[in-house]
Amino acid sequence: MSTDFHVHLELIDPALVAAGGLTRVVDLGSSRPVEVPGVEVIRAGRMLTAPGGYPSDRPWAASGLFREVAAVGAKEAVAEQVADGAALIKIALNADAGPVWDDAVLGEVVAAAHAADRRVVAHVEGVGQAARAGQAGVDAFAHAPWTERLPDALVSDLATRVTWISTLRIHSGADRERALDNVRRFHGAGGRIRYGTDMGNGPCSGGVEQDELDALREAGLGEEELAAAMSGAL
Secondary structure, three states, X not given: OOEEEEEOHHHOOHHHHHOOOOOEEEXXXXXXXXXXXXXXXXXXXXXXXXXXXXXXXXXXHOXXXXXXXXOOOHHHHHHHHHHOOOOEEEEEEEOOOOOOOOHHHHHHHHHHHXXXXXXXXXXXXXXXXXXXXXHHOOOEEOOOOOOOOOOHHHHHHHHOOOEEEOOHHHOOHHHXXXXXXXXXXXXHOOOOEEOOOOEOOOOOXXXXXXXXXXXXXXXXXXXXXXXXXXXXXX
């Protein structure tokens, strides 16, 4: 099975994906279900974020692919996504772009998702957010961390319990080097990596992206590991 574990179908022509050769995609943030003929779509529903938090100020999110959650209301917000068909819960922890939840609210959101038998995928951006997400019990990172070089001890700890979705192709310069370094050490520690491109963010073919595969090879993945990164569960 050929899977892209990080796409945004509302931000791209579904026909491009239908013709691209993927057999499954994970839609990590959408206001509504988007069908792609011949492709299995796994939805996370709306991205949950703090009031005024990322991506509430982004033009591409104006259709409503996020949902703000205050100090009270974690259970209700998660229940809404589940009722709307969300198989996963996506959360935003982007301290570089705006407010993020404190530890108590973050813990409540994660606990509510797990109580609903839903795994939590976190967008982590900004110093300290990867560590906070790991401590809160999130199950996966939507992107390999790129805004800081994570300490070796944290990388080793995350490798035991948090899956990383790669999305290396969206970075350049120092951001790319930090992401590659983090992934290289995460892979060396036995961490589970899944192929993802953040489809809808920048140019894309709608199918498997060679530059993402090449970046994962650069990070140390072999051909069998690449095949595993494009299949299985999140």
